[in-house]
């Protein structure tokens with residue numbers, strides 16, 4: 001069994017230093033990896049990022065993160081990324097990483113993602129250049145997620161996880177006003193996840209949403225925004241698929 005701890009939208013600032021640390025210190029007992037689904041800071045300042053870095057340093061489990069829209073607000077995402085990396089996090093944007101644990105290899109592909117809405121109620125790549133660029137931005141994030149998941153396919157992972165800040169599905173937005181769904185995620189992320197395949201998709205951003213959802217391709221989606229899960233993190237247990245053993249004297253296909 002692979003144990004994946006996840007939380008997003010911890011929105012840390014100077015006065016929240018130490019709030020999550022006691023819970024995070026229990027991670028080696030209950031999880032193989034901690035995923036952080038973006039919006040780790042309030043305004044994306046280096047000072048706030050340093051609070052997060054101290055909170056996650058030397059936890060005893062690998063930490064894999066994506067940034068959220070709040071982590072971009074101060075327009076210094078590279079600096080925020082570098083500070084989180086100093087704290088030991090692997091920060092993904094259109095990349096993948098593999099975490100080795102006793103039960104097998106955990107592949108994580110991550111991107112912040114972006115918005116635009118869900119099939120039938122989505123922004124289209126049409127009209128003004130700004131509108132086209134908006135949709136292309138989402139498409140670039142989705143494409144990078146797809147190729148990162150595809151690269152993991154060749155890396156003998158027991159499970160593959162898609163980590164985003166924006167939501168790939170509308171299911172996990174239930175509770176949010178319908179009018180803002182187009183700003184909470186994009187169906188292009190779900191198309192990427194279903195196209196490349198994954199065992200779990202984790203996102204944040206929708207503070208008033210719902211934890212459980214699913215892509216149309218059947219991939220489990222979990223909204224781990226802290227206000228949704230109501231705790232420092234949630235742990236998801238994933239079954240390691242059984243390998244087909246090669247018959248004696250024969251070959252496995």
Ligand SMILES: [Fe+2]
Nearest residue numbers: 009039070205
């Ligand atoms: Fe947030």
Ligand SMILES: [Fe+2]
Nearest residue numbers: 039068069205
């Ligand atoms: Fe957000």
